Amino acid sequence: MTAAGRPRISDFQRAVYQALLRVPRGRVTTYGLLAEHLGRGSPRAVGQALRRNPFAPRVPCHRVIAADLTAGGFGGERRGRQVARKRALLAAEGVRFGGDGRLLEPGRVHRFGS
DNA sequence: CGTCCTGGGAACG
DNA sequence: CGTTCCCAGGACG
Numbered sequence: 797m798t799a800a801g802r803p804r805i806s807d808f809q810r811a812v813y814q815a816l817l818r819v820p821r822g823r824v825t826t827y828g829l830l831a832e833h834l835g836r837g838s839p840r841a842v843g844q845a846l847r848r849n850p851f852a853p854r855v856p857c858h859r860v861i862a863a864d865l866t867a868g869g870f871g872g873e874r875r876g877r878q879v880a881r882k883r884a885l886l887a888a889e890g891v892r893f894g895g896d897g898r899l900l901e902p903g904r905v906h907r908f909g910s
Numbered sequence: 911c912g913t914c915c916t917g918g919g920a921a922c923g
Numbered sequence: 924c925g926t927t928c929c930c931a932g933g934a935c936g
Contacts, residue, residue, distance in 0.1 A: 808918070827932050831917085838917030839932035847931055848919075862932065869931025879931085914935080922927075 803850040808836060812845045813855045815908065821856075822890045823906040824899070828863045833908035839863070847872050858885040859906075865899035 805813075811834050819825050827839035827846075834842075846857040847869070858881075862868040867886075871878030883893055891904050899905070 806919080828934095831932090836917070840916070840930060841918040841932095843931040844918065844920095844929085857931085860931080864933085867931095872931075874931055882931095912936085915933085917932105918930095920927105920929085923925085 805850060808834070808841065809845045809848070811836075812842055813849070813851055816846075816855050816857065816860065818908070819856065819859050819906045821859075822904070824859045824861050824886065824891055824904050825906050825908075826861055826863045826865075827868070829905070829908070830860065843869065858882045859889075861886075861899065865902060865905075866897050867893060 812830060815830055815833055816825070827842045830842045831837050831839050842860070846855075846860055849855050849857050858870060860868065867879050867883050869875070869879060870882035873879060886892070892900050894900050
């Protein structure tokens, strides 16, 4: 966070990025879970915030998946090479998806509030 | 499997 | 300043 080039974002987006930073490596979260944790319901708003993520790739947006445990989108694409990259990043962290595109280990989903 | 809703941001008028 | 469109999701029928 250097003083220079500090993007002015809404508190909502900041909350999303901060919450995302709380998700440790090797673990993932969901849009709905994040929204629920923030108290500002709307997985779409979270997805949009991630899509506009000005802190990427500092912010592990790749650790956010869909509620149905699918990879979700990445790089502004719901599907395609960017999503494949997301899967690769997660796989590098020990998180892998099945042939159906679903998370193999649901236990990898991080839980807020503990 | 198809359709509707919520929430928020950016863009347009 | 008010209105409209878009979105990396989710829930419901």
